[in-house]
Amino acid sequence: AQRVTQPEKLLSVFKGAPVELKCNYSYSGSPELFWYVQYSRQRLQLLLRHISRESIKGFTADLNKGETSFHLKKPFAQEEDSAMYYCALLSRRALTFGSGTRLQVQP
Amino acid sequence: EAQVTQNPRYLITVTGKKLTVTCSQNMNHEYMSWYRQDPGLGLRQIYYSMNVEVTDKGDVPEGYKVSRKEKRNFPLILESPSPNQTSLYFCASRLGGSHEQYFGPGTRLTVT
Numbered sequence: 001a002q003r004v005t006q007p008e009k010l011l012s013v014f015k016g017a018p019v020e021l022k023c024n025y026s027y028s029g030s031p032e033l034f035w036y037v038q039y040s041r042q043r044l045q046l047l048l049r050h051i052s053r054e055s056i057k058g059f060t061a062d063l064n065k066g067e068t069s070f071h072l073k074k075p076f077a078q079e080e081d082s083a084m085y086y087c088a089l090l091s092r093r094a095l096t097f098g099s100g101t102r103l104q105v106q107p
Numbered sequence: 108e109a110q111v112t113q114n115p116r117y118l119i120t121v122t123g124k125k126l127t128v129t130c131s132q133n134m135n136h137e138y139m140s141w142y143r144q145d146p147g148l149g150l151r152q153i154y155y156s157m158n159v160e161v162t163d164k165g166d167v168p169e170g171y172k173v174s175r176k177e178k179r180n181f182p183l184i185l186e187s188p189s190p191n192q193t194s195l196y197f198c199a200s201r202l203g204g205s206h207e208q209y210f211g212p213g214t215r216l217t218v219t
Contacts, residue, residue: 036208044150044197046211086149087195095199095208096166097142099149 006098021072023087032090111211130198137179
């Protein structure tokens, strides 16, 4: 069975500091991974997906199959990045989400 | 506007009183899912549907039922709600394949 692990419940950084939100997965097939973001009082929305290899709002994530990781990174955090971040793995059934990491960017 | 809608957005009810949370999408998506979001546990899948009349259990299906009679609708039914079903519920839909999943605005349910 697939599993997604986000080991940090809360990550607090100062504005301008680098950010890395950790995500590890276990899956027997070839994984398709995503990061979703939930800003305060808003619905979840897609941030980025590994297959497109894009950078959204300055965030990037690289799939490392050897380490089974898909960490989310941003070189310089902004206050508006404060939100809940969920890593998710797509299987035939649906998306399996991690437990989420709350990112707090302090001024 | 392409969207997923849920009703009601907020509901307070008592133990044992049957309730239904509706979910509707206007994007002709095949896949629809229900999740519950709890502090420290993230999003857990309750049920999902791959198409009309095709539903299956997710990770936490106990105490819930669903139906998919039409492609656009995927209601969540709690036949006899209990306090441990107090949670924030999200409906979501997507096309087949690795397409973006669209979420509804959420339904905050409190069972006393």
